[in-house]
Amino acid sequence: MTYLERLNNAFERLKQARSADDLYRQAVLAAQQQLGFDRAGIFLYDRSANQIVGTWGNDANGQLRDERDYRAPMEKHLIVQASDPHIRLTEDAPLKELGQTVGTGWHLQAAIFSGEELHGWLFVDNLIHHQPITDEQFHVIQSFSNALGQLIIHSQIEDTLIDALDSLVSHENQTLSALDRVSQLEAQIAGSRRLVQLAERLSGLVPMSARAVGNLVNFVSLLSSTQFADSDQALLASAQKSANQLSRIYRYFDQKVHEATENDIQTLEASVVQHYWQNQFNPLFRTTPHELEIHTNTPEDDIALPLILLTQLVKELLTNALCHGLEKSTGGRACVTLEQSDRLLCVHVEDSGIGLEPDQYEEVLKLFVTSKPNEYLGTGLNVTQHYTERWLNGQLELSESPLGGLRCTIRIPRPDN
Structure with missing residues (x-):
């Protein structure tokens, strides 16, 4: 039987799969029985946990085994970009069984992609018979893995659609209401957003807190012309004029944010806020390798x-996490959690990045402090702290996150109390 005939028989077997899980099982059997490889296994990539997840595979004797309970940390050599070759052949490689080495031989790893997104891998090896791989076998597994990738994606989409339809049947009214409310909110704040965007642009230029601006103006005002030589009088006059202009610019900026937000008290279900924040923050992560999660502990409760x-403010904290905490990470996480108690509304923004040293928690809240070497302008956390305190009568607290990086917590009094 030619390899083309074997490949055709393998595809016919895959067509009979009834679900994504059954497709994984049939693919492992096809790699053995139709294509003639010693062992095969399919593993998926759980991006949120940065883990490898088992499906079906062969044990050291070539017997089919359910490996759906297997999980392992993501290994660097498995990271493949869409632009990289999807197939890697390694000679004299350690051959493993659920993470434990059981022999050596050739090992072939074929990445499974959907567009730019890595879904998992097909692995085959020659542990049992130790026969060398031929060029024909390499091309066969290349064609097989490419077709398998497309079938897996289609099967997963079908399973997802079935689950989604089942969910919509049981939660249709709640889901449609939340999505409709999100659309209403986005339309409602369209006018105010222009002012907020102006504030965002200005925040990069004049992010000083009222205290910092006041200290600067007070310092300049205390300078006396008698302290300066005649040749420096023009310099003093210029400094006084600049300080006054900066003060006016800052008050103008502050007022614009106030105008955009002074009547901005919404009473919404927590799930609606969660949907809205997903729409607002997901674009920040589209061009990064990082994952964003948004949670609320009481999705059905009303929150003012x-x-x-x-x-x-949450967007500013997420941007800070991407630029500082997660900048050097190849697959980090950022989490936003909204919760309320009897008196307080809390938002936690945390990441799995590099975090801070114990002596940095107070320092980074100061104006123009940044964690980046050779950079002297740091304003994001200072701006967030200022508006949390001034306009929301709350606090910004920094601590170590259980994810390993930095946790920023905004605590404000509940507006409905």
Whole structure:
């Protein structure tokens, strides 16, 4: 039987799969029985946990085995970009059984992609008979893995659609209501968003807190002309004029944010806020390898909150996490959690990045402090702290996150109390 005939028989077997899980099982059997490889296994990539997840595979004797309970940390050599070759052949490689080495031989790893997204891998090896791989076998597994990848994606989509339809049947009214409310919110804040965008642009230029601006103006005002030589009088006059202009610019900026948010108290279900924040923050992560999670502990409870300003502050903290905490990570996580108690509304923004040293927690809240070497402008956390305190009468607290990086917590009094 030619390899082309074997490949055709393998595809016919895959067509009979009834679900994604059954497809994984049939693919392992096809790699053995139709294509003639010693062992095969299919593993998926759980991006949220950065783990390898088992499906079906062969044990050291070539017997089919259910490996759906197997999980392992993601290994660097498995990371493949869409632009990289999807198939890697390694000679004299350690051959493993559920993470434990059981022999050596050739090992072939074929990455499974959907567009730019890595879904998992097909592995085959020659542990049992130790026969060398031929060029024909390499091309066969290349064609097989490419077709298998497409079938897996289609099967997963079908399973997801079935689950989604089942979920919609049981939660249709709640889901449609949340999505409709999100659309209403986005339309409602369209006008105010222009002012917030102006504030965002200005925040990169004049992010000083009222205390910092006041200290600067007070310092300049205390300078006396008698302290300066005649040749420096023009310099003093210029400094006084610049300080006054900076003070006016800052008050103008502050007022614009206030105008955009002074009547911004919304009472919404927590699930609606969760949907809205997903729409607002997901674009920040589309061009990064990182994952964003948004949680609420009580999705059905009503929450009164200053939606526009709080959204901007959370966005600022997420941007800070991407630029500082997760910048050097190849697959990190950022989590936003919304919760409320009897008196307080809390938003936690945390990441799995590099975090801070114990002596940095107070320092980074100061104006123009940054964790990046050779950079002297740091403003994000200072701005967030300022608006949390001034406009929301709350606090910004920094601590170590259980994810390993930094946790920023905004605590404000509940507006409905």
